[in-house]
Amino acid sequence: MKQACYLYLGILVLALATACSPKGPYAITNKYYTHQTDSFARVIKSEAPPLLVDSTGAQIPSNWVGTVNFGIRKPNYVIIHYTAEDSLKQTIHTFTVKHTQVSAHYVVGKTGQVVHMVNDYLRANQAGIGKWGSITDMNSCSIGIEIDNNGHEPYPPAQINSLLALLAKLKKDYSIPTANFIGHQDWAPKRKPDPGPLFPWKLMAAHGFSYWSDDLLEAAPDNYDYITALRLIGYDTSKPKDAIVAFKRHFVQKDITPTMTQFDLNVLYNLSKKY
Incomplete structure (x- = not known):
């Protein structure tokens, strides 16, 4: 019983010390993050040419020449x-x-x-x-x-x-x-x-983050191909009902059933002109 109490107190002290550390409660994860980014930086700095062989097994001549025209890839x-x-x-x-x-x-x-x-x-x-x-x-x-x-x-x-x-x-x-x-x-x-x-x-x-349908909706044409319209916006339509629900969660929101009503078709028709 006494050992269990000491163990509990030890854990409590360790937890408090970690929480009160001047480096904060995430000092360990921050250190790991820094270690990982340093590893990535070493990879980026590598200037080794590729080691290539042709179909006969002979080595293909290759070397490294640094260009002056490059940058960091940006998120899109x-x-x-x-x-x-x-x-x-x-x-x-x-x-x-x-x-x-x-x-x-x-x-x-x-x-x-x-x-x-x-x-x-x-x-x-x-x-x-x-x-x-x-x-x-x-x-x-x-x-x-x-x-x-x-x-x-x-x-x-x-x-x-x-x-x-x-x-x-x-x-x-x-x-x-x-x-x-x-x-x-x-x-x-x-x-x-x-x-x-x-x-x-x-x-x-x-505010310019995604599109929304206009308040005044033009009616979708008869026999409107909404599956193609969903695909052209970007949706994966391999399972149409899933694509319909996802579309309605985003652009309709009042009804998220896996069927397209006339209102839904009108919204999609209006949106498709914006993409």
Whole structure:
């Protein structure tokens, strides 16, 4: 019993020491991040020519000549998620343990706090398997933003205001096109529902982050090929019902059933002219 008490006290002291460390509670994960970025920097600095052989096994002559015309690859998409967890702290924990294998560039808390977790030029494990247009590796060309929300609650004004400020900065910094602000649900309609029908996409569109349909809708033509229209916007239509639900979560929101009503068709027809 006494040993158990000592053990408990030892763990408590260690936890308090870590929490009160001048380097903060995430000193270990920050150190790991620095180690990883240093490793990536060494890879980028490599100037070794490729070792190539032809079909006979003979070595192909190759050498390295550094060009003067190059730059860093920039992100061209923003993917918006909700965390499906109970707090900002819980999400940060999820993103700072190895076994989860998931991360995001930014996390936006309910009070408006913004936590930056991966450099914008690096690849975060956030989009996963999916398809948007011809893109099949979204992690390599996008910034992932997680919003602290369990998926069943409204997004607080302070949180949305911070998100709008962050999106404005990203759009300006990287010249991200209006159409390239999408939800996780848009990218992976077979797997993901986030950021869900409660997310204020209409407000986002009013600030230039994604599109929204006009208030006055022109009726879609008879026999409108909505599957092709969904595909041209970017949706993976290999499972049409999933694509329809994802489209309606984003652009309709009042009804997310897997069928297209006349109103839905009119919205899609209007939107398709913007993309």
